[in-house]
Amino acid sequence: MKAITKAATSCGTCSGLVEQVMAVTLGDAYETPASQPICGCTDLTHEDVRRLIKARELKSQPAVWQELGWKTLNGCHVCRPAVNYYLLADWPLDYRDDPQSRFVNERKHANIQKDGTFSVVPRMWGGITTPAELRAIADAAEKYSVPTVHVTGGQRIDLLGVKGEDLPHIWADLNAAGLVSGHAYAKGLRTVKTCVGKDHCRFGTQDSTGLGIKLEKHLWGSWTPHKVKLAVSGCPRNCAEATCKDIGVICVDSGYQLGIAGAAGMDVKETERLADLATEEAVIEYATAFMQLYRENARYLDRPYKWVAKVGMEWVKSQILDEATRKALCERFEISQSVYRRDPWAEGAAEPRAFAPLANLNLEAAE
Amino acid sequence: MSWIDIGALADIPERGARLVKTQAGCVAVFRTGPDEVFAVSDRCPHKGGPLSEGIVHGQKVTCPLHNWVFDLNTGEAQGADTGRIDTFPIRIESGRLMLDASRLAGRSAA
Numbered sequence: 054m055k056a057i058t059k060a061a062t063s064c065g066t067c068s069g070l071v072e073q074v075m076a077v078t079l080g081d082a083y084e085t086p087a088s089q090p091i092c093g094c095t096d097l098t099h100e101d102v103r104r105l106i107k108a109r110e111l112k113s114q115p116a117v118w119q120e121l122g123w124k125t126l127n128g129c130h131v132c133r134p135a136v137n138y139y140l141l142a143d144w145p146l147d148y149r150d151d152p153q154s155r156f157v158n159e160r161k162h163a164n165i166q167k168d169g170t171f172s173v174v175p176r177m178w179g180g181i182t183t184p185a186e187l188r189a190i191a192d193a194a195e196k197y198s199v200p201t202v203h204v205t206g207g208q209r210i211d212l213l214g215v216k217g218e219d220l221p222h223i224w225a226d227l228n229a230a231g232l233v234s235g236h237a238y239a240k241g242l243r244t245v246k247t248c249v250g251k252d253h254c255r256f257g258t259q260d261s262t263g264l265g266i267k268l269e270k271h272l273w274g275s276w277t278p279h280k281v282k283l284a285v286s287g288c289p290r291n292c293a294e295a296t297c298k299d300i301g302v303i304c305v306d307s308g309y310q311l312g313i314a315g316a317a318g319m320d321v322k323e324t325e326r327l328a329d330l331a332t333e334e335a336v337i338e339y340a341t342a343f344m345q346l347y348r349e350n351a352r353y354l355d356r357p358y359k360w361v362a363k364v365g366m367e368w369v370k371s372q373i374l375d376e377a378t379r380k381a382l383c384e385r386f387e388i389s390q391s392v393y394r395r396d397p398w399a400e401g402a403a404e405p406r407a408f409a410p411l412a413n414l415n416l417e418a419a420e
Numbered sequence: 421m422s423w424i425d426i427g428a429l430a431d432i433p434e435r436g437a438r439l440v441k442t443q444a445g446c447v448a449v450f451r452t453g454p455d456e457v458f459a460v461s462d463r464c465p466h467k468g469g470p471l472s473e474g475i476v477h478g479q480k481v482t483c484p485l486h487n488w489v490f491d492l493n494t495g496e497a498q499g500a501d502t503g504r505i506d507t508f509p510i511r512i513e514s515g516r517l518m519l520d521a522s523r524l525a526g527r528s529a530a
Binding site for chain 1: 424426427431432433434435436438439440441442443446449467468469470473474475476477478480482484485486487489499500517521524
């Protein structure tokens, strides 16, 4: 049904309806599939593959294809990005991320638009910027004739309509002003949204902006099964909308309320309280441990709220609230970050040739 | 046939693609294996997506916009989708990529 009608193949919100139509039409002949294989390349589920990659210590794509009996030469656009993620999450020091197994956005470090141009979103730590950064963004927008400048929901500035071959050059200009990739294209840490906190706000109870910046500097660059968005609000009025984020912090006089597994996309869901904490350091430790637990266990393309619903909030709490487990998760996160806490734009800016056409026969004809 | 040297095989990553601009539109040159290349039209017949940005698997590519899949041998869309992209002769000669430009010249340069 998916192949012929394309129902339930884009955002997926009609999947339940599609199952009902199948059940009504086929009657008893319809069996709800108990476990879905990743795609046509294998009979294994995401959960099987994650488990086997760990258990059999599979550390390369060819090892996965061979050991797990893949039916295709090198997977497809569905399974290969998932397997690439599982390998880099489980073996950060052994496996090298494969750009050719990534969707264009993560390979080009920019979001492809319907006309084939890209959008560029520099990181603004905790939503804070400076006149100098804004000037650099404005200069870049003019220099590269950016047709649309948009302010995002995550407190960043989006430059839309940049040509693919201009990407390394606009990155170099932004890098020169101290701006790095905002990973607005990544299944990884996106943004940490904040309110202005107690420095300015008469209701602010803690330094929500400062904590947001610290969280973002700690977590940025990490790859996750799906995107991860954070927010820190300085009081329960919640101006940063922290209660619908994957990880959200509400500051109160006594400290910090750390919530997880919120959503404000295809589903809307309030975060669930993971812990009440007294210090910024504790918030960073608990949030990091949750991030790593999600990285190690969730299936590719499950947001945290979907994954937590599967494994249960009680299990997540039992892992994070146990000190030894929590510290070990933070340690493994740091090992991975020793590889991935870096700016991919700086690397792209150094290799502009890879973004340019291989050849331009129009020019040769003119010559 | 009029073979034009468009670059080195090593300039295209395995399971990757690069673009060649021509008067007849953009051509995507795919490297599906160590010594296997294909040249096809870069434009997806569905909504004009740039196929050179797609994920390459086996001898197929998936359009980055809406996941149409094309066989690079025939140019035919796979599965339930119907459509075809142009394919162009290309060969490897001593590590260089030679593209047949006879159908790509468009109107005479004169």
